[in-house]
Amino acid sequence: MKPAPIPANEMARQTSLNTMGLLSIERDPELDRITKFAKRLFGTDIVAISLLDNDRQFFKSHVNLSVSETSRDISFCGHTVMHDAPMAVSDTHKDERFIDNPLVTGDPKIRSYLGVPISNEQGYKLGTICVIDSHTRNFSDDEIATLQDIAHWVETVIALRYSERSQKQLVSDLDTAQRDALIDTLTGIWNRRGLEELLEREISSAHIRNTPVGIFMLDIDHFKRVNDTHGHLVGDKVIQGISEIIASSLRDQDIIGRFGGEEFVCILPGVRLDPIMFLGEKLCQTIRHLGKVSNKNGDPVEVTVSIGATWVPPHIKTKYSSSQVLQMADDALYQAKKAGRDTVCYKPLDVDRALD
Structure with a gap:
């Protein structure tokens, strides 16, 4: 397994994430609506909006996940945020980065993954929106473009939530x-x-x-x-x-x-x-x-x-x-x-x- 790398601007990225006040367990109905919509659209086992917080991956919204967070070093999203483009993995059993990852060998038994980075207005990648299946899947160009559009929707909601927070x-x-x-x-x-x-x-x-x-x-x-x-x-x-x-x-x-x-x-x-x-x-x-x-x-x-x-x-x-x-x-x-x-x-x- 290849542990998720840490971005060069991690300190500034983490500070920006903390400032936005997103790291609470309070559910956001609009983000939940997005993940449910993506589940219906893609038909995958799992959909999640994740935020990378210090040494953990925190799920701000998710469908069909039994946990609210995982270790960051085993996260797929930690790899995704290292690039501007989406990350698609059609078969984790054939990818040296993930073949022996605990999320592959154990629950939720990830076999295919598509993730798109989510950024704030300062340009920091806060996390991802991802769709996950327990079987192999080749994601089409249209599916990748669709998830990118949904990621923009997530970014808009996050920006509005941040704007609603008072100075206090x-x-x-x-x-x-x-x-x-x-x-x-x-x-x-x-x-x-x-x-x-x-x-x-x-x-x-x-x-x-x-x-x-x-x-x-x-x-x-x-x-x-x-x-x-x-x-x-x-x-x-x-x-x-x-x-x-x-x-x-x-x-x-x-x-x-x-x-x-x-x-x-x-x-x-x-x-x-x-x-x-x-x-x-x-x-x-x-x-x-x-x-x-x-x-x-x-x-x-x-x-x-x-x-x-x-x-x-x-x-x-x-x-x-x-x-x-x-x-x-x-x-x-x-x-x-x-x-x-x-x-x-x-x-x-x-x-x-x-x-x-």
Whole structure:
């Protein structure tokens, strides 16, 4: 038997899987509907949607399996996720990778297998959907293409489930190491990596649901001067204060994070275009009035922010990457700085730069 290999990006893949909150035993009716449909369509003994979690293969949905997980090293799906293409095995007794595999020599006595990788919006292969028989079977090109279409269906459902999870749920799912990787230690809000993952989530969800997403990129004006004049401890207090003001000024479903240094990003799911500028200006105004901390002498240190805004419209055929959206918000931020700071500028997305 050839043990299932481990992908080169395993640490990042596992972190992305954990962040999505899929590794619960709670059944998902839509995924169960998919596996039952595939069972009727292919007529195989077994259908399963599996997720590769550390050293186990966890079955998120399955038909005719008596277990909810197996060891990852004996999993067929562990081999499948190493490639972009489907993996078809017509006879395990003639395949050196699987001939003496415990899942072949014992229950469920796998003789033929067809699996298609399932990926998330970040491109990480989370697991597979597979159809399994206890007899030999040559899968046709049409059958392989059909299972690929079903895999896209699974990916859509998974993306929607991820988008439905609140920030509190997402944070509660993180262990200490994952929290350190995704949460900014100074402010307790998302860091750049966490923001990029969540923005991908919101863009994907908006594309599926035909809803908009607004994005703000904020930069504390003249922050270097604050550090140079009052010291880094005061600078840290300014950053913490600004993060608290932003969090209290936005809705519970809005996502905020520290993008780096004195920069913040706000993701506003479902917000219409009309109030974008108004919301940005109100945020500038609130920070102008409340964004004060005391220096070592007890004197107030006043700060302002500049904001760059962009908006992902609904009902569009093109899909934007998080990097494209953030770049447009950053371009708008540059315009706000150039316009004199303590203001907000809006820049629409450039359709020519969109992904097909």
